[in-house]
Amino acid sequence: MLISDKQHQANQRNAQHSSGPTTPAGKEAIRFNALTYGLRTRASILPDENAADYSQLWDEMEADWQPQTRTERCYLETMVTSQWLLKRVAESEQRIYAYIAFGEQQFKMLGYVAKQRAQLERSFRTAIADMKQSQKERHARPQPQPAKPAPASVSPPARPAPPPPEYVMSEGAQVPQPVSCSPDTR
Numbered sequence: 001m002l003i004s005d006k007q008h009q010a011n012q013r014n015a016q017h018s019s020g021p022t023t024p025a026g027k028e029a030i031r032f033n034a035l036t037y038g039l040r041t042r043a044s045i046l047p048d049e050n051a052a053d054y055s056q057l058w059d060e061m062e063a064d065w066q067p068q069t070r071t072e073r074c075y076l077e078t079m080v081t082s083q084w085l086l087k088r089v090a091e092s093e094q095r096i097y098a099y100i101a102f103g104e105q106q107f108k109m110l111g112y113v114a115k116q117r118a119q120l121e122r123s124f125r126t127a128i129a130d131m132k133q134s135q136k137e138r139h140a141r142p143q144p145q146p147a148k149p150a151p152a153s154v155s156p157p158a159r160p161a162p163p164p165p166e167y168v169m170s171e172g173a174q175v176p177q178p179v180s181c182s183p184d185t186r
Helices: 005-015 024-030 033-037 051-065 070-099 104-140
Strands: none
Touching: 051 070, 070 104
């Protein structure tokens, strides 16, 4: 969708007003947002998480789905990342209950967690559906057959059988042969 020049200029002016947090506390508060909440993070594993658990999750899901194409590997990545982040969201929810007093702040934080859980679950379900569809289409396509090796000696093609005669000879009758027959070599 294209926007007008006037709208583009207005967007640029408005962008100057929202430059993100400026205080050290604000910058500290959002420091891990992309890592914590983003589905496509550069590093899915936080320093206090176990990388071996992530690798095990990846290996198990790869064994389950056995992706064969780059697209299928992307679906697998989405599924693994979604599950990893869902685990993180569940741990966050536990911390909210444990460390934030009952009240408005706790409800607000639990609302954020519920929204994140719903997005990750939807991402996981969509990736599964896409993976199934991709694998179904891949299995339905005819598989290319390997080229057959050429025979060692190539013989000329067989001559076609001569056509049957267009006439029927009666016994003992001499009828001239049709033009299409081979000459008499007696």
